[in-house]
Amino acid sequence: MTDWRKWIVCDPAVKTGKPVITGTRITVELVLEKLAAGETIEDLLAAHPRLTREAVQAALAFAAKSLRDEVVYPFEVSR
DSSP states (O other): OOGHHHOOOOOTGGGGEEEEETTTTTTTHHHHHHHHHHHHHHHHHHHHHHHHHHHHHHHHHHHHHHHHHHOOOOOOOOO
């Protein structure tokens, strides 16, 4: 698994402290949303030249760690 710590930073002066790819204003949230919408890593790399494959993998690793560390999953179950 990619060591996300060298790729992901949280700085209150950038995107109000949301996790972003180091040296960019590209949020982990944006990367996840685009992948969830069906874009490929290649699509992301073409649209965002400062993004790297390793950075995308780090965003995924960061998201996985964040969910793993989370205890409560607030959502409603549809019936």
